[in-house]
């Protein structure tokens with residue numbers, strides 16, 4: 087790497103000429119950005135070349151995920167390489183502002199939210215911990231849409247992130263894989279063995295694009311994120327077999343549609359053909375390349391599990407199970423029993439949700455048509471599974487019904503995943519308990535040993551070190567820099583609880599971060615916020631179960647308090663909400679409109695304006711998150727208990743010193759364990775109570791509406807002209823969800839407790855020093871929510887690396 091500033095400048099100018107073909111004076115900002123990325127990428131892959139020598143002697147982990155929400159890489163890689171200052175000053179000498187180049191970078195939105203971001207955090211922690219861990223995903227031409235708000239309504243703009251190219255990636259045509267769809271399977275007996283021949287299929291080329299993954303100052307492990315893009319097979323490539331009719335030609339657009347766009351809905355599955363194609367596409371491509379690499383080792387198949395671990399992030403890559411069986415049996419000639427043993431022992435699975443609408447299943451006819459050979463294998467998996475069930479649990483029809491793969495004309499992917507892997511983990515202690523006791527109760531009787539918990543974590547180097555440099559500096563000045571590499575060191579901050587000067591600095595850091603967020607909002611949305619008000623933030627996907635509505639009703643209630651008594655609030659509050667709604671999710675889009683209607687109402691009222699501000703943060707994504715998490719005083723984590731499997735936003739807020747206002751859901755439970763009752767505001771039904779209500783069906787939202795005048799008032803305001811006449815019918819569907827449809831997510835039930843908790847929070851915030859202590863205790867106890875902790879657990883207990 088660059089010895090010093092001068093050698094960096096020399097290499098950089100040289101790079102501009104050689105790769106962009108321009109002299110410094112002529113170069114555009116984009117040229118300058120691409121040249122800088124090019125230099126870093128070359129540096130990182132040269133480390134990779136050296137590291138590869140050791141890699142062959144180590145077990146490889148392959149992490150399959152439909153989504154990788156990586157965030158921007160440039161600034162992060164400068165930090166990881168330890169050259170941020172050198173490069174900034176060097177560029178400055180050349181008349182270039184590093185900030186301008188950082189702004190050139192697109193934020194690759196190849197994910198919806200928490201699940202995709204988790205995969206990205208895990209990629210970092212694997213590289214950090216020296217685990218050879220490779221991501222496998224899809225290189226969507228269009229990622230998550232950009233959200234524009236016009237008149238309070240969400241509009242979706244296609245995310246053409248590749249239009250100018252993505253300079254971090256390298257196309258690897260020599261490692262392409264052919265993936266086969268449709269067609270028919272001929273069964274023949276050859277030398278006493280069944281042979282399966284796939285004919286008349288539609289071939290698609292899976293083209294890999296590799297992004298090198300390097301974590302903090304670890305040049306010994308450089309991993310790869312491999313994203314697959316679909317391309318048509320050039321006919322001339324294999325004209326003979328085409329002429330023999332072995333495969334069908336498919337139109338370019340049909341092929342390319344496979345990796346065209348990310349499904350922008352993270353909480354329901356529609357059973358769409360294209361989605362099934364996407365899933366098989368990247369599974370077959372990834373496994374094809376894994377097996378090819380393994381075969382270079384020239385060791386027996388029985389060693390496969392010793393060298394390879396395959397992890398499937400949610401059920402989307404579940405086809406790994408039958409596809410690996412297909413490769414072993416059809417291509418490598420293994421017997422079923424041996425293939426099955428290797429497959430099960432190699433694959434592990436993370437469940438991410440218990441929302442019934444999110445559990446994947448495919449119509450059998452569609453599945454059989456697209457994947458004829460895979461379908462046969464899944465049938466055989468089920469046949470053998472049922473055989474053992476009938477032996478072990480004779481006469482237990484309910485057990486069989488609940489664990490079958492084929493049911494009601496559908497292929498149930500979660501059941502296939504549980505049957506075909508060696509480990510199933512939930513993502514927070516509470517979630518894992520619900521899996522074991524409810525969702526997979528029957529499976530737990532059969533395969534109790536497979537179930538385990540791995541509480542999620544986030545990359546504290548991205549969301550604290552890189553996103554919050556002011557706080558990072560304060561922490562390092564106080565306890566030294568070891569926390570960057572060892573999350574457990576953050577605990578040492580606890581010693582500063584009584585240190586007035588430290589607490590003052592902590593509060594100054596928060597103020598500075600608020601100013602940055604204010605600057606962003608001013609630039610992007612032309613709204614000016616007050617840095618001295620309390621910043622109460624809820625940023626995440628918009629979903630009924632996440633209950634942004636409850637937050638809105640709370641703010642409406644505060645407004646009502648103010649109307650009744652102008653001196654009822656003695657400080658000012660800024661409520662920041664942000665997040666995308668799935669394009670077809672009408673309710674969520676109406677909630678966005680409601681937030682805007684409320685924001686306007688408050689702006690137009692001179693009294694309210696002094697105390698209450700609502701802003702909707704447009705286009706929430708990783709880059710926006712990196713500015714908003716550090717600026718929050720309060721972290722709103724108010725999902726209906728049992729619904730949020732873990733949450734990771736909650737952890738990012740916590741490590742940046744926000745105090746959580748939340749329900750006992752997901753990892754909030756563990757945050758409470760870490761910080762104690764005095765340092766978190768908890769309210770509402772717990773998961774057991776929610777599940778009991780569902781079971782007994784004895785919740786009546788109408789009764790609460792009738793009994794609580796404050797609830798009555800805010801609910802009526804949704805439709806009584808409060809938001810002005812023309813809009814009064816617009817929020818009828820929200821009103822109906824609460825009363826006519828009996829408030830599925832217990833918004834009205836938890837309203838009073840929420841208001842009460844917020845009141846306590848308001849009082850606590852009046853005592854500055856006490857509040858800063860709470861903030862400090864949250865930071866000091868956030869270490870265990872680092873993805874380094876999570877990945878160490880995965881590595882030891884699941885992947886055995």
Ligand SMILES: *Cc1c(COP(=O)(O)O)cnc(C)c1O
Pocket residue numbers: 198199200203625626627706707708711732733734735736738
């Ligand atoms: C962390 C993160 C999420 C997940 O947030 P939750 O509050 O856990 O739902 C979603 N989107 C982005 C961009 C994130 O960074």
